Amino acid sequence: xxxxxxxxxxxxxxxIIDYISNDxxxxxxxxxxxxxxxxxxxxxxxxxxxxxxxxxNEKIREIVVHKNYGVIYEINNESIEILTIRHFRQDFSxxxx
Numbered sequence: 166x167x168x169x170x171x172x173x174x175x176x177x178x179x180x181i182i183d184y185i186s187n188d189x190x191x192x193x194x195x196x197x198x199x200x201x202x203x204x205x206x207x208x209x210x211x212x213x214x215x216x217x218x219x220x221x222n223e224k225i226r227e228i229v230v231h232k233n234y235g236v237i238y239e240i241n242n243e244s245i246e247i248l249t250i251r252h253f254r255q256d257f258s259x260x261x262x
Contacts, residue, residue, distance in 0.1 A: 166208050167244040174236075177250040181234065196231060203230045204238075204247060211240045227251075 178200060186193035207213060207228070214226030217237065225248070227235045233253055239246045 166211060168204060168208065169244050169246045171246060171248050173249050174247040181250060181252075196234075199230050200234075200236065200250075203228055204236060207238065207245050211245055214238065 178197075182193045182197060185196060212226070214228040214236075216223055217225055217227055224240050225237065226240065227237045229235050230250075235251050235253060237248045237251060239248055
């Protein structure tokens with residue numbers, strides 16, 4: 166399956182990495198590696214993520230990348246779209262992708 170990053174997801178990951186790199190550049194690089202590794206694994210097992218209770222749509226799922234961050238994605242016929250990255254303190258009950 167092909168991985169497609171939405172503009173929102175790309176912007177969020179840049180914001181997160183920029184913020185972390187101000188204090189700890191090595192931690193930011195490590196987090197980038199974690200995001201890439203976890204997302205790449207979705208190609209082999211797109212159903213790996215949990216269905217978000219807040220959204221309640223079997224196609225929209227989330228994987229944990231780090232204790233503070235999750236990747237929200239949508240499974241399509243021939244692709245997986247990375248919709249956004251969230252900090253686990255965010256409330257997604259009213260989110261629209």
